[in-house]
Amino acid sequence: MHILALVLVVLPLAASQLIGGPTTVDVNRDDVQQMASFALTQLNTLLGSQNTLVSVVQAKTQVVAGIKYFLTLDIKNGKETQTCTVTVWSRVWLNDKQVTQHACTSRTKRDGLVGATTSVNVTRTVLKMATYAVTTLNGLQGVHNSLDQVISAKTQVVSGTNYFLKIRMSDGSQTQICDVTIWDQPWSYMTQMTHHSCVNAKRRDIGMPGGLFNADINSPDVKNMTNFALGELNRLQGAQNSIIEVISAKTQVVAGMNYFLKIRMSDGSQTQICDVTIWDQPWTHMTQMTHHSCVNAKRRDIGMSGGMLNADVNSPDVKNMANFALGEINGVQNAQNSMVQIISAKTQVVAGMNYILTMRLKEGDKTQICYVKIWSQPWLHRKEMTEHSCSQVTKRAGGLLGGVTNLNVNSGDIKEVAKFAVREINGIQGAQNSLVKVVKAGYQVVGGFTYVLTLSLKDGDKTQLCEVNVWSPAWTMARRLTDHHCTAQTKRQLAAVTDADVNDHFIQMLAHYAVQTINTLDGTHRAYVELISAKTQVVDGTNYFFKIRVRQGTTTQLCDVTFWRQVWMNSMGHVTEHKCATVRRRNVGGVEPAHLSAPLQQAVSFAEDALNGKMNSMFRFVVEKVENISQKASSATTYSFDLHLVSSTCRNNGNSYGKGITDCTPNYGMLQRMTCEVTVEYRPSSSRKYSLAADKCGQIQLV
Missing domain, CATH: 3.10.450.10 (Nuclear Transport Factor 2; Chain: A,)
Structure with a gap:
């Protein structure tokens, strides 16, 4: 009862x-x-x-x-x-x-x-709806398409939400562009595709699936991915870092979304700048950090007072500060100006944040350009306009917005701008470069003048060629270096081919763009894996010679690409030559760990743990084969061997300590290999019986 x-x-x-x-x-x-x-x-x-x-x-x-x-x-x-x-x-x-x-x-x-429709960005929710559409279309068509790109998205509030999407999808041999309508009612867990229309895409329409797009650093999705990255980095480093700022963010549609983030973080005593890649598949609730690379920030990089960073003029924070500045200016001028445009925005970390804005204002037929500085301490709900200057805009002839016009490299103005650029570059590089010559010069009218220069610089026996953009507002004497990229040159001649840093963010961006371009030229769907080598050559512009590892379906290819770019042209550049060849898999020789003697097995297991502890890989590498084994006995027993390691399905953390290939199966879906030459010392009387005396590992290869 x-x-x-x-x-x-x-x-x-x-x-x-x-x-x-x-x-x-x-x-x-x-x-x-x-x-x-x-x-x-x-x-x-x-x-x-x-x-x-x-x-x-x-x-x-x-x-x-x-x-x-x-x-x-x-x-x-x-x-x-x-x-x-x-x-x-x-x-x-x-x-x-x-x-x-x-x-x-x-x-x-x-x-x-x-019922009115409105355009929206490609958020996680939109991506989820697009993936639902592809899955539904696959069922209707009886094929296995995957989502390449969300081309456009609009929403409409009904009893729930209508999503009007234009998507690009492909089954590997055929690409389609589809217009679909998805009705979603989250509180009743109902989602339906109410309309669809697909056409086969012509080669010129295929575009560049997987292309990188700039993302709003203040968007909820980017903030969520940044917090996830911080948690993963703190776990791997055993630290308590906090985010200072998100420097940049890009997205890429894959089977989900890749977020490429550059973040600045600090634990109070040390500041780091980290490049991280987060893969997110919202419909399966899977989020992983697939790549990370952190460097200790030099003092000039830390974003201290004086270090200004570009900000998105459309971000809510910048718009709030611009509206505040407009109210302050109207109060000072006793006017009724309205906002026409936020021309540019920069931020500066101080005891709070400085917002440096250039705005176009209008009252009746009077137009002004105003330069303002707003100091904000959001935790105290405090903001203050600390500087402002406004100049009335008058009509003038010539200078079409956006067009680059060539200038005389020997003019006095250009030499002054070049000297300013050299001083800025020296501050950034911590160098003592001197100006050798101005190779090329032009200007562009964009809310003032943007000078586009190619400079030859020298510091001791080191020569650089730098492409720079310097913005100079017509209403003030201020100048700002808004963009620059420098390439080291050899002593012999400026046209020599020189090595470039494969980890440089700008070089990486061009390499990604080169892969997208050859996909368009060949009508293929190669996926970027890694940049193996990069070289540059100054011609009438710059040639970039890339060796890139890509993946197409289940095969791996090496592509040699020549990419030509002129900084003064409004273009990323052009692929002038390319050739891709399939990489053949190789058989790995040697002895499997299970067939080794017990003492040697323990030495290999120790080396396996030690090497994983030094890696920045999310997943654990396990020993597949051991070869070139030698043993030497003296005061300690020294084991030397070559380890052939493969990526596994186990996470690279403390829970995987001591696990080998029998516990952590190889990740055959995206198998990576690496070979390491290792020397391990064994001292039975020591508190730490095993120690890693030497190790040398080759590059990780995707097979």
């Missing part, structure tokens, strides 16, 4: 509040109104505006390790009204709540209802 009574008590509770089941609730309930106010505050930050809440149109709740609130809100900013669908996740016991999803659609008096 006692058991029966317990069942009768529990069942009504479970039926009334089933975990995972969204329930419609009263929009006037206190907790719903509180979540709506919180959501409005977050939306204002994300949208960079000052909206007010008109009404809560609809509200649903769902119990999921806390409570999710699915809200439809009407909000207003002046004459503009928007309808927003927002998901707020609340965990009362942690005093934590956050907006996990949002989509807003502008409404006009004429339509007066939800």
Whole structure:
């Protein structure tokens, strides 16, 4: 009887509040109104505006390790009204709540209802819908396409959300471009493809699947991936770093999304700059750090007072600061200026953040260009305009926006700009370069003058050729080095072929672009694996000679690519020659670890752990074969051998310590090999019986 009574008590509770089941609730309930106010505050930050809440149109709740609130809100900013669908996740016991999803659609008096479409960026949610579309189309077509690219995306608020997507997909032999409509209602877990139309893509339409795209460093997706990367780096380093800033972010559509992030982090005593790659597949909830490389930041790199970094003019933070500056300028001038354009934005880490903005303002027929500096301490809710200068814009002839016009390299103005660029480069490089000559010069009108120069520099016996952009606003005497790239030259002549750093971010970017270009030329779908070597040669511009490892289907290829670029042209550059050859797999000789003697097995196992401890690989490398074994006995027993290692499915962390190939199976889906020459010393009387006396490893190869 006692058991029966317990069942009768529990069942009504479970039926009334089933975990995972969204329930419609009263929009006037206190907790719903509180979540709506919180959501409005977050939306204002994300949208960079000052909206007010008109009404809560609809509200649903769902119990999921806390409570999710699915809200439809009407909000207003002046004459503009928007309808927003927002998901707020609340965990009362942690005093934590956050907006996990949002989509807003502008409404006009004429339509007066939800339904207008709006363009959106390719977010994780959009990518999830695109992948759902490909899976559904595969079922209808009976093929195995994979998603190459989301070309465009729009949303429409209905009872849920319509996603209007243009996607590119391919099965390896045929590429299609499809227009699809996906209807999604998250609170009822319903997703449907309501429309689709596909056409076979012509070669000229195929574009560059997998291309790199700049991403907003302040977007929620980039912030989530940055926090994930920080956690992984802290785990690998055994440290407690915190993020100072995200320097840059790019995305690439693969079977999911690659995020290429450059971040600055610090543990209080040491600052590092890290390049990381995060692979994210939101529909399977899989996120992995597939590459990372960190270097200790030199003092000049740390972003201290004086180090300015480019910022996205469309980011919410920059827009907020620009609106604040506009209000301050209107107060100073006793005017009613309106914002026409944020021309440029830079940030500078101080005790808070400086925002250095150039803005175009207008009042009636009067236009001004204003240079302002805003100091912000967000944790104190404090901001202040510390500098500003405005100049009225007058009409002038000539100088089409965007066009690069050649200039005389011997003119006095160009020499002054070149000297300024050399001083900036010396500060960045910590060098004492002197100007040899100005090789080429031009200018471009973009909210002032951008000088595009090619400079020959010399520091002792070291010669460099530097491509630089210097921005000079016409209304001030200020100049700024906005871009530069330097290549070391040999003593013999500027046209000599010289080695380039394969880890240089700019070189890597050009190599990625070169692979995308040869894919377009050949109609292939090669995937970039690694840049093996890079050389440069100064001609009328610069030749880049790349040897790149790529993967096409199940085969690995080596591609020799010649890429020509002229910095003064509005183009990334052109592939002038390329040749790709398939890499044949090789059979690995030697003895399997299981067939070694017990003492030698222990030495190999120790070396395996020691080598993995020195690697930056996410996955553990395990010994496949051992060869060239020798043993020497004196005060210690010295083992020397060559280890053939392969990548495994085990994570490279403490949980995999001591595990070999029988515990960690090779990752045949993306197998990597490496050979290491190793010497291990064994001293039975020592507290640390084994020690790594020497090791030398070759390059990791994808096979």
